[in-house]
Amino acid sequence: MRRFASIFKMVGSQWMIAAALVLLFxxxxxxxxxxxxRGISKGxxxxxxxxxxxxxxxxxxxxHNIYINIRNSGEYAFSNLFMFITTTFPNGKTSRDTVECLxxxxxxxLGSGLGDIWDNQILYRSGVRFPILGRYTFSYEQAQRSGQRAQIExxxxxMDVGIRIERQE
Structure with a gap:
């Protein structure tokens, strides 16, 4: 019986350590x-x-810093990804950028990989002070080309694209 009590005590303390680590991270x-x-349909x-x-x-x-998140497979045929990013401000005004993500x-x-899947977090804008409080919309369109002009339909x-906004340290 004492053996079971010590096992439960050990397992319980391991759970406490695991819970503390989760809270810390x-x-x-x-x-x-x-x-x-957001996932891309069928990749x-x-x-x-x-x-x-x-x-x-x-x-x-x-x-603030704004990052573009990209997840691609190792079978991706290019070393970069071109995107159009349109930012719509709370007052309805827009700005549009062409961005190359290496x-x-x-x-x-580049980035971190697990198996044949690669994750990149690419700095898009640094030190941004949002001029207006409210809802901003960031819209991504792929703008990749093959050769000189051929648009890739x-x-x-x-596999996934995303955005991260964080306070600059």
């Missing part, structure tokens, strides 16, 4: 304001598919 991300990722991003993220901004004083270099895939092996 969850509280370490205090700078995150918003993060969301093929059609040129007509716009992926949008709505973000409520309640702080116009603190500088996913690989001469040594291989359906871009394979891009």
């Amino acid at each position: 969850a509280s370490c991300d205090t700078n995150r304001v918003f993060e969301e990722n 093929r991003w059609n040129v007509l598919d716009t992926i949008s993220f709505q973000v409520e901004i309640a702080d116009s004083v603190t500088p 996913l690989a270099d001469q040594e291989g895939w 359906s871009l394979p092996e891009i």
Whole structure:
């Protein structure tokens, strides 16, 4: 009977340690304001598919960093991804950027990988002070080309895209 009691005590303390670690890691991300990722249907991003993220901004004083999250397979045929990003402000005004996201270099895939899946978090804008409080919409469109001008209608092996906004330290 004492043996079972010591086993339960040991298992119970392991659970307490695990719970404490989970709380510790969850509280370490205090700078995150918003993060969301969206899956790409069947891993093929059609040129007509716009992926949008709505973000409520309640702080116009603190500088923020905005990141683009991309998950691709190791079978992705390019070392980069071109995107159009349209930002719609709470007052309805918009701005549009063409962004190149580097996913690989001469040594291989960038970011972190597990098996044949690669995750990248790419800095899009640094030190952003949002001028207006309210709802911002960030809309992504794939703008990848093959060769000089040929637009890729359906871009394979891009699995997820997302956005992360965090307070700048």
